Amino acid sequence: xxxxxxxxxxxxxxxxxxxxxxxxxxxxxxxxxxxxxxxxxxxxxxxxxxxxxxxxxxxxxxxxxxxxxxxxxxxxxxxxxxxxxxxxxxxxxxxxxxxxxxxxxxxxxxxxxxxxxxxxxxxxxxxxxxxxxxxxxxxxxxxxxxxxxxxxxxxxxxxxxxxxxxxxxxxxxxxxxxxxxxxxxxxxxxxxxxxxxxxx
Numbered sequence: 701x702x703x704x705x706x707x708x709x710x711x712x713x714x715x716x717x718x719x720x721x722x723x724x725x726x727x728x729x730x731x732x733x734x735x736x737x738x739x740x741x742x743x744x745x746x747x748x749x750x751x752x753x754x755x756x757x758x759x760x761x762x763x764x765x766x767x768x769x770x771x772x773x774x775x776x777x778x779x780x781x782x783x784x785x786x787x788x789x790x791x792x793x794x795x796x797x798x799x800x801x802x803x804x805x806x807x808x809x810x811x812x813x814x815x816x817x818x819x820x821x822x823x824x825x826x827x828x829x830x831x832x833x834x835x836x837x838x839x840x841x842x843x844x845x846x847x848x849x850x851x852x853x854x855x856x857x858x859x860x861x862x863x864x865x866x867x868x869x870x871x872x873x874x875x876x877x878x879x880x881x882x883x884x885x886x887x888x889x890x891x892x893x894x895x896x897x898x899x900x
Contacts, residue, residue: 754874761855763869770841771860771869775876777816778854780807782895790884790899800884801897808849816856817845823865840865 754775755761763773780802787795806812820830821841830838840862848855860866884899891897 754876766859769863769866771866772857773859774848774855774857776850776853777856777876778802778807778812780804780852782891782897795898798884798899799895799897801889801891801895801900803891803900804852806900807852807854813847813854816847816854817843819843821858821860821865823868 754763754773761774763771766772783800783802785798785800787793787798790798790800792798819842820835820839821843822830822838823840826834826838828834841858841860844857844859846857860869886899888896888898889900
């Protein structure tokens with residue numbers, strides 16, 4: 701996979717290779733303003749937000765309370781295989797559906813794994829991607845660097861440090877949304893398992 705610009709249509713995970721810092725966002729749903737892909741005509745990229753769920757309480761990866769009141773977790777943020785998107789989400793309104801393949805060698809590439817570390821967590825989607833100029837205003841936690849491969853998925857440690865964000869989590873918000881910019885390589889093919897795809 702080169703870099704696929706897309707918002708999740710099905711239950712999927714984060715992009716395997718990122719061209720801008722990934723942002724994980726606590727919330728139940730993706731806000732309407734952020735739900736539509738944003739096309740950058742200058743470089744051909746589109747920003748997407750993929751929704752993933754925190755692990756259940758009975759999972760060994762369930763979020764836990766720490767000394768000091770922080771919450772730590774080890775959610776899945778990327779996976780291999782076919783992911784489904786609408787054509788409009790991928791810049792192809794002529795297509796009803798796009799099947800994007802994320803091969804193992806791309807998802808687990810060293811630079812892809814490294815791109816998932818030390819990234820900010822925010823409440824809902826900020827108006828723009830988080831950087832040094834707005835981190836203090838929007839960040840409520842961060843990802844760590846102890847990346848774990850779990851079958852065909854990647855898990856990344858994260859910690860919530862802000863009291864308001866922690867209360868929001870306690871009140872029932874369990875979904876993460878992962879934002880990223882990337883480009884599709886429009887070359888159709890078939891996976892080793894025999895599944896057809898439109899792009900990687």
